Structure formats: C-alpha cells, structure tokens
Amino acid sequence: MTNQPLTLAEKVWNDHLVAKGENGAPDLLFIDLHLIHEVTSPQAFDGLRLAGRSIRRPDLTIATEDHNTPTVDIDKPIADPTSRTQIEALRYNAKEFGIRIHSLGDVEQGIVHVVGPQLGLTMPGITVVCGDSHTSTHGAFGALAIGIGTSEVEHVLATQTLPLKPFKTMAINVEGTLRKGVTAKDIILAVIAKIGTGGGQGYVLEYRGSAIRSLSMEARMTICNMSIEAGARAGMVAPDEITFEYLKGRAHAPQGKDWEDAVEYWKSLPTDDGATFDAEVFLDANILDPFVTWGTNPGQGVSLNDVVPAPSSFADPNENAAAQRALEYMDLVPGTKMKDIKVDTVFLGSCTNSRIEDLRAAAAIINGKKKSDHVRMLVVPGSARVRLQAEQEGLDQIFKDFGAEWRFAGCSMCLGMNPDQLAPGERAASTSNRNFEGRQGKGARTHLVSPLVAAATAIRGTLSAPSDLEEN
C-alpha cells in the first residue's frame, strides 16, 4: 500500500480524507481554502441562517467582489439597483459571519481566481473550492481545486468539508517547444478541441510534459482555468521550482520554518514514476499554431491558419447538428479563412487571461501601433493589484495611446453580468473562456483567443496573429 505509485491528484486526495465513504457513499474531504463572491453565495448564507448554523472556519474563507461589479466609476454607487443589492448582500453576510472581504476600491479586490494566488493563499497540495467553475485555475499550483454550486458553498461554510466521489485521472502530455506567438491559451484550446467539451468528464486532468514545465505560473493558470471547458472537475500541474519561486514572499505564503516544511512536502507531490493514469492524451507543442474558436462551445476551435469547417466534416450527428447551429448563430460560412473574420470588439481580461503577464504580452505588440478604426478594445485587469502593477510599468499608457479602454478589475465582459456587454450581432475576439450563445451579451458572437491574437486582431481588425503584423 505505502509503496504504490500515486498520481499528484491521488496524493492530494488521500491527504484530505476526513472519512472514507462506505456502501457507495462519497468520501468526505477537508477543504483548506474557500473563496467566495457575490453571485453564488447569498442563497448559501440564507440557508445557514434558516438552519441556525454558523461558519465553521472563517479563517479559511475569503470573499471578494468580481462578477457583478462595474469596471468604471467604481467610486460611485452602483447604478443598477439589483446589482447593488447583490454586492451589499455579500458585504452584509461577510460582516455578520466574520469573513474577510475585499470590496470594490480595496487594493486586494479582483477576480477571485486572480486574488487567491496573488495573496499567496493558493498553495501546492491544498484543496480549494469556490462557487465558480473556473476554480480549476488554482490547480496550476498543484492544488486540487474544484468549482461548486451554491448548496455546496453552504455545505463548506457549515462543515469545511465536501463529500466527493473519487475522480478518474487523465494525463495531458504536452511535449516540445512552443513556437513564437503560440501560448498557453493555444495549448488549452487545442486540448479542448481534441477531447471535446465532455472529454474530461469525471476526470482530474494533470498537465505534464516539457512544454508545461517551461511555462510560468500565469501560463499554467491559463491552462488549468479552462479544464472545466473540457468537462473536467479539476486540472493540475505538479509544483516545481517555478511554483515555489512564485509563492515565496507573498503575503500569505508560509514563512521561516513553515516555508521549509511546506517545500519539503510540496516536493513529495509530483506523480510517482510508475503511477498510472486512467486515460492519456498527447499533444505536440512543436507544431501548434495560435488557436481560435469558430463556434459556440469551446471545443469548436481550429488553428488560426485554418478555415471555418463545414458541418459535414463532423461524422457524429450531434456534432454535425451543433456545428450547423453554431455557424448560423455565428453568421459564418464554411470555408471562410479564420483570418478574414472581422471583429468589432477585442476583450482582454477574465480569469483566463488578465494577469500581469497577459497585459505585458499584449502591450508589447500594440506598443507604437495604431488600432483598427472599427475596433473597440477593452482592457480589464484581473485585480486591483494587477492594475496598479501595470500602471507602474506604464502599460496603461500604452493601452490608452492605442485607443483601448483601461478599466478597473472584475469579470466584466467575460460573462456580461455588468454593463460590459456586446450588442446583439456584435463579434468579439475575447481572451476569456466561453463562447456560448449570448454569453457576452444577447445575440453576441465570441471568438476565444490568446492575448497575443487579441492584440494583433485589434491592430488589423480581423482575427490575426502577431506574425501577420510582420508580413506587412
């Protein structure tokens, strides 16, 4: 038993087992970190009140405002009364139950999945939950991070545990070196196109291989973030020196002797030699192009150098029907070059691509260039700290000179809950994670892209790679 080789996910699972489920019951796992935001929590707090329950571990819980917050005029009262009520409910609940909260205007406010890692709260080998499917982001540190629904939020608040059925494990092996202009976002879009939106269902994905090892923490977060788009419950990357380097010195990272103990444990986490995965997928990083979506689910993607596919190219009748509907919604004709698709808006932001590295990469491309006249560009940093950092580096000025709108931190146009929405029929190149019908506004059309493609697209006005700029 002790010598049995284990995967990273299995190790974290075993080390959090409070009670083993018997007779088909799920295992009970301890939760080390619970992140909360305004949209999926109010009903959970009401549930606690109705049952007369309290919060077991406020010291493992933290709240921030992100989904439904404005990205302009944040010093003024929120105009929409329903949104204002929701934000006020979070503030009230945090106060009543003694939870730390970072509200609009606070330096630690921002998208919940940017804030956790930034504070050093997200660490290898811990369990993280949040009432948000993109909680998978935190898996980049070698944490087991799971998105949950509101009933589960209430459950974790009351018990600091979660009943979970054991997952299967899938290795996503990405070997090789990415070519210039190809990024983590292209890796994950290619993975989803390969295994489909349901391909990861029931699995925890572990991203492995030389291409993953060479990625920064920001890039690993981009990849793990979209694990849910392949249907997986979580995505993970084994911790290594890059992980430790990122964490060291952060506000809540362990210090002194605790740091040494932590690193020793973290080094024991990577998947053992000889451990087996229930499934394996292989991707060659050497030949990967920038990837973009053409349809209305994140699995409907192609190389940027490719064309809009014909529905008849999908043998599966469901995929075929989905492609037909998607093309109609997206107003696209099969055979059209992806690079000929004209966009109206470029959105740089979301928990997928709003960290400092993403802003730097996009700024480097647009610096000194002129924005396409017909394109509107929105830049929404992932957190107030990212925004400040970018301003210290002068990136805000580059975006403003280019003609982009420099906004305050939040989820913004990724899900269009706040006023940052596309108009019906409008088409966006978006660094976010979902291209669902109406996701960014009623009737809006979304192409998912990397920050580099977003920047090049803002210059040329059609879906473009940075290399297209050099050819001119």
Next chain:
Amino acid sequence: MDKFTRFSGVGVPLRRSNVDTDQIIPAVYLKRITKTGFDDALFASWRNDPEFILNQDAYKHGEVLVAGPDFGTGSSREHAVWALRDYGFKAVLSAKFADIFRGNAGKQGLVTGEISESDTEKLWTAIEANPGVKIEIDLIKKVATLGDLSVPFAIDEYTRWRLLEGLDDIGLTLRDEAAITAFEAKRPAWMPKTLPARH
C-alpha cells in the same frame, strides 16, 4: 428536501446537445439573491423564439426534459437547477451530464437520469408522435416509461438514496463531526489562513 420515488409528468423533447448553463439561465438573471422565482429565466433567450419547444402548447407544462448529450456544461451556477425546478421540471434525461450540474441537481431534488443516445432518440420520437404525453420516472426501478416504451436510466447510487430518503447533505456530514475535528487537529502549520489578513 421532499422524497422522490415515482413521478409522472409531461415530457419535453429538447433536440440539442451541449445545452450549457448560460442557455439554461443567462447571467443577467443571476443578480437575484433569492433561491426561488427563476421560472421566467429558464431558457430565457430561446423562449423569445415562438417556435421554441416550451412555447408550444403541448409542452408548456413540461416536467420531464429529454435533452441531447453534454447537458449542463459550463458555469457552476446552481440557478440553472433552480430555474428548471421553478418552471416545473422534476427530472432531466440525457446521455451525458456535466459534473457540477449533476451535483447541483442532486442537492435540489431534480433527478438527472443518464440514458443511452439511442434511447434518447426513441423517447424524442415517441413524445413527438404524441405531444403532451407523460413520462413516468421511477427512481426505485431506475426506469423511464412512456406508454409501451420503457427506458432504463443510470443515476449515482448515493444520490438516488438521498433523493429517495429526502436527506439533507449538511445533516449527513455533521454525523462525522468528530472526524472533522480530529482532522483539523493534525493539519500542518504551513497551510493557508485568510485571517489575520496579511498584505
């Protein structure tokens, strides 16, 4: 949660795959802080289309949804389950459910039965031949029945037991409270703590 054993309700054939939670309930409806009253939000943008299935008289009072594979993908919003429940749906049948959606449904007493793709097609055809026909969902036998057509469905055994008994999850977990306390006592010191706040 009410106990669920057997239920008979109007079947609705939703011939679509990849019905994501943004389609089930668009984000704009997530601003509400209540847990009920989401019936108007269900499939809000599709319902603008007069041809949409729930706008047809026979299906207006639908209670058993039969959908294509990969139902409930995307966002973790439990509002998707509340909207289906508030509209009147008691069960959804599909060849494949997204994990979080299925988990959320189980907490709210909405049955998610996994059926084969060929049985999905059979049910669609049978419903469309007789719009407004009822489907019986038998959670004890794990069978959906429409006239002569009987279709087995799969559901996680633990969820099924909880639904049959109408049990509350938190109450079940708190029976293990001693184990939680024991686990807490041996957690290493380096583990993250949100309080006191450090900046």
